[in-house]
Amino acid sequence: MEAFRRALEETGLADLGWRGNKYTWNNGHEGVTFIKERLDQVVANQWWRATFQEAGVEVLSTWVSDHKPLLVLAKEMGERRYKGKKFKYEMNWGMEEECGRLVEDVWSKRRENSGFLRSVQQKLACCRVSLRRWSRGLNKGREGEIKEKSVQLRVLEEEEGPNNMGEIKKLRGEQSILLDKEDLRWKQRVKKHWLANGDKNTKFFHACANQRRKKNTIKAVRDSQGRLVIEEKEIEGAF
Known part of the structure; x- marks a missing residue:
């Protein structure tokens, strides 16, 4: 860690610190082998820190990875409200x-x-x-439940240890189900925007096209002999 600090000083970068729980990783053990550390940090150069003087880093709760996500708060964003019009099955x-x-x-x-x-x-x-x-009130209720469980997770993770890892894992599982429902809700909205804007020469179209191209790119295949081929002509020949 000391070597990391020296490297930051040499490059002119600085650690932005944290808000909330200090530790960003633990090994998930429920016994005496439990370990937690602050492995993840957000760094910025002098210009960025001068531009965003009120910026902070919030350590969020996690329900999938063993590393907690870090949220950089550069400015406060107002909530956007969406008003429903026609009935659509979600x-x-x-x-x-x-x-x-x-x-x-x-x-x-x-x-x-x-x-x-x-x-x-x-x-x-x-x-x-x-x-x-x-x-x-379903969406608002679910959003409230997600926030409530996030707060509960954060409280438990403040004192995370072998004695409460079982409770943390159970809460993460419940949170994961709620987020799957939210993920499906927003996927449906993305499709709606695609129907309206997908064929137009817009930033939305290019972002979707680039993402689809990355997803559909074939980087390697195995041929009929089981050999892994990565060259474009070899991949074409394998097909």
Whole structure:
């Protein structure tokens, strides 16, 4: 660590410190072999520190990696509010047990004096009304639950040790499920933006195209003899 500090001084960089829990890594052990260290830091040069004098680094909770993420707070961003207009079924609703029970309840009710097609239309309309009413506070409630569990994780991680690692792991698992639902919610919104802006020559289009190109790039394959080939012509020949 001392060598690291000297290297920072020689390059003109400085550690921005931390807020909250100091330790960014632990080995996850629940016995006497438990270890935690501050392995991760954020550094900046003199110009950046002069420009963002109020900047700070917040150590966040983690639920997947054994390293805690670091959030650089350069300025306070106001919250953005999105107002819903037309009804759209949210894919993440399917991960909620209550959603399935609600649809099943609406669909099981018989509609008197109506033909088959009319009955289906009425059930769809009732589902729309029920889902809209049910989901009204779902996203806010989930966001609040995520924040609440993040706070609980942070408190537990302040005193993390072999005696509470089991509780921390359980809370991380619950947090992971909530974040999977949020991830699905925002994936659906990205697709909506793609339908509106995807074919236009915009920054959004180029960002999506570059990301897709990186994802679809084939860097190596194994041929019919099981050899790993990495050259472009060899990859083409293997296919």
